[in-house]
Amino acid sequence: MPTADILPLPRADFAGPFSAALLFPDAETPALVTGPRGKRAEKRYDVYRNNVTVSLIAALASIFPAVERITGPDFFRAMARFHIRETPPTSPLLFDYGRNFADFIDRYAYAQDMPWLSDVARIERLWLDSYHAADAPVLAAEALAAVPPDDLPALRFQPHPAARLVSSPHPAITIFAMNRGSGPVGRVENQSEHGLIARIDDEVTVRRLHSGVFAFLRALFDGDPLAAAAATALDADAAFDLPGAIGEMISAGAFSHIRTEADHVEHA
Amino acid sequence: MAKAEMTSSLLETGAALRFPRISPAGQAGTSFKPEHLAAIIAESGPQGFFEVHAENYMGAGGPPHRALERIRRDYPVSLHGVCMSLGGPQPLDREHLARFKTLVDRYEPALVSEHLAWSTHLDTYLNDLLPLPYTAATLSHVCDHIDEMQTAIGRPILLENPSTYVLFKDSSMSETEFISEISRRTGCGLLLDVNNVFVSATNHGFSALDYLRDFPLSKVGEIHLAGHAEQADDEGDLLLIDSHDGPVADAVWRLYEIVIARRGPAPTLIEWDSQIPDWPVLRAEALAAQAILDRHAGHREASHAHG
Numbered sequence: 286m287p288t289a290d291i292l293p294l295p296r297a298d299f300a301g302p303f304s305a306a307l308l309f310p311d312a313e314t315p316a317l318v319t320g321p322r323g324k325r326a327e328k329r330y331d332v333y334r335n336n337v338t339v340s341l342i343a344a345l346a347s348i349f350p351a352v353e354r355i356t357g358p359d360f361f362r363a364m365a366r367f368h369i370r371e372t373p374p375t376s377p378l379l380f381d382y383g384r385n386f387a388d389f390i391d392r393y394a395y396a397q398d399m400p401w402l403s404d405v406a407r408i409e410r411l412w413l414d415s416y417h418a419a420d421a422p423v424l425a426a427e428a429l430a431a432v433p434p435d436d437l438p439a440l441r442f443q444p445h446p447a448a449r450l451v452s453s454p455h456p457a458i459t460i461f462a463m464n465r466g467s468g469p470v471g472r473v474e475n476q477s478e479h480g481l482i483a484r485i486d487d488e489v490t491v492r493r494l495h496s497g498v499f500a501f502l503r504a505l506f507d508g509d510p511l512a513a514a515a516a517t518a519l520d521a522d523a524a525f526d527l528p529g530a531i532g533e534m535i536s537a538g539a540f541s542h543i544r545t546e547a548d549h550v551e552h553a
Numbered sequence: 554m555a556k557a558e559m560t561s562s563l564l565e566t567g568a569a570l571r572f573p574r575i576s577p578a579g580q581a582g583t584s585f586k587p588e589h590l591a592a593i594i595a596e597s598g599p600q601g602f603f604e605v606h607a608e609n610y611m612g613a614g615g616p617p618h619r620a621l622e623r624i625r626r627d628y629p630v631s632l633h634g635v636c637m638s639l640g641g642p643q644p645l646d647r648e649h650l651a652r653f654k655t656l657v658d659r660y661e662p663a664l665v666s667e668h669l670a671w672s673t674h675l676d677t678y679l680n681d682l683l684p685l686p687y688t689a690a691t692l693s694h695v696c697d698h699i700d701e702m703q704t705a706i707g708r709p710i711l712l713e714n715p716s717t718y719v720l721f722k723d724s725s726m727s728e729t730e731f732i733s734e735i736s737r738r739t740g741c742g743l744l745l746d747v748n749n750v751f752v753s754a755t756n757h758g759f760s761a762l763d764y765l766r767d768f769p770l771s772k773v774g775e776i777h778l779a780g781h782a783e784q785a786d787d788e789g790d791l792l793l794i795d796s797h798d799g800p801v802a803d804a805v806w807r808l809y810e811i812v813i814a815r816r817g818p819a820p821t822l823i824e825w826d827s828q829i830p831d832w833p834v835l836r837a838e839a840l841a842a843q844a845i846l847d848r849h850a851g852h853r854e855a856s857h858a859h860g
Contacts (some may be wrong), residue, residue: 299686299721300641304674317686318719322756325787329718329756332784332794336681344680375677377636377649378611417612447615487616 307337308370341369346381349409351464352402364393380417383410383508398440401455408461411449415489418447424483424540436545440506443542447484450503453477458493476546485538497522498530502539577629577663577820579850581842584824588619601839604631605821611652625696631664632656639698640685641671650705654680657706659769660835662777666711666744668859686721687731711742711774716749716795718756729767731833736772746777747809761808770816778809778842781846797826800838818846
């Protein structure tokens with residue numbers, strides 16, 4: 286109840302009191318609103334409460350459809366509601382929301398028996414980043430073929446803006462792929478997985494990579510030249526096939542440009 | 554207009570995309586939903602205009618921009634902002650304003666609109682169109698915000714009347730007085746959402762016809778029509794929810810025809826944002842609006858003034 290020693294709010298500051306109870310169903314309806322002709326405002330205010338929470342749950346569900354399919358809608362709704370209260374969006378661009386959701390899942394008591402679930406969420410968040418990433422041409426194999434052999438060891442590869450690397454101690458990529466659609470799910474071998482998310486012709490794809498190819502790509506994405514990245518890959522996997530890996534990554538759309546030390550000219 | 558050829562030749566030279574000017578005057582349009590793109594392209598002939606929520610196209614690149622480029626090539630586009638928070642007391646988000654301007658420059662929309670509402674408080678984005686009290690202080694804030702937005706994007710906007718569920722004890726002006734004064738002070742046009750009028754009139758027990766009588770129809774550059782849902786308030790009376798999840802109600806169609814008969818045809822949008830139907834169902838709603846527009850074509854055609 287308001288008391289006499291509380292200073293009146295400036296007239297324009299209605300947003301603070303109005304929004305304070307929006308995310309909290311047990312908080313009292315703000316005193317500054319009313320129904321018409323003195324009617325009560327509780328259920329009326331609840332419409333806004335409901336709009337905020339339901340629409341943000343829907344936003345998370347649209348970013349994390351595989352997580353929702355795995356947990357079921359009721360579990361997902363409850364988990365999302367906790368997360369929204371703890372970490373509401375700070376940008377009006379909702380396709381940027383949910384960056385802390387995977388970390389929240391790691392801490393969420395009811396998700397502890399699904400240790401791979403947060404990595405599925407991480408893949409879904411990266412999938413959407415890839416989807417909205419800047420447009421750029423993908424590197425053509427011909428551009429690489431035109432590089433003089435002497436320049437190859439020092440060659441650097443520019444990651445495509447839509448390319449992202451994923452790595453999980455769990456089979457998170459397989460679980461993600463099984464649950465992104467509505468197809469049947471099967472048994473999954475419990476092993477670590479590495480992968481590349483990339484976009485070609487406006488189609489985002491997630492592919493699994495052998496450990497050598499993943500180490501190679503991660504070194505290139507970190508800015509290492511080709512020779513150093515190949516050495517890193519051979520350390521990770523003695524059977525690493527350099528020409529095969531380069532061809533596979535070019536056709537996957539991992540890169541946008543190559544750059545030689547000598548000419549500093551970019552080749553697309 | 555050889556628009557397709559022009560666009561592709563510009564793309565080849567790496568120049569920014571430029572689009573033909575296509576007027577939505579006298580046309581009915583629909584919310585653009587990417588899932589309808591294939592069906593829209595497959596049909597030949599006019600399909601009205603398309604409205605998009607600006608924020609959905611503020612990503613750096615990717616499929617959303619391909620879809621909007623494709624639509625914008627052949628149809629007038631209306632850019633509808635939903636989260637500028639013009640109605641809030643805090644300063645506008647400069648970054649968001651810059652993103653909005655980039656989008657206006659890139660797609661050269663026929664119509665640009667925003668809401669008399671707010672959605673951000675401090676750093677929290679609440680993702681709903683929240684209401685404001687109508688007072689001298691809030692009027693002054695909203696006008697400053699609209700001035701700032703219109704200056705930033707270099708063109709006037711259309712401001713949409715809200716649907717509301719609560720009133721503020723502090724309010725000292727009616728919504729129509731408030732909106733009329735905003736338009737007078739800022740020069741902005743208005744987007745009249747007829748469903749919002751019906752929803753608010755029902756929720757607050759006023760006459761929708763009185764509201765429309767007081768509303769400055771000459772400033773209206775676009776009309777919205779949408780479906781609503783029914784709930785109950787604390788007293789068990791009907792409380793309407795602006796849900797955009799179904800066909801336009803009969804009562805709203807009647808109000809719409811009254812508006813068009815008085816004002817003359819204005820670009821009219823069917824908003825349908827959840828439980829989205831197949832394209833033919835949505836298009837049929839737009840054709841129902843088009844039939845009313847056509848019935849009043851040539852009658853007080855004032856839409857060019859604000860379209």
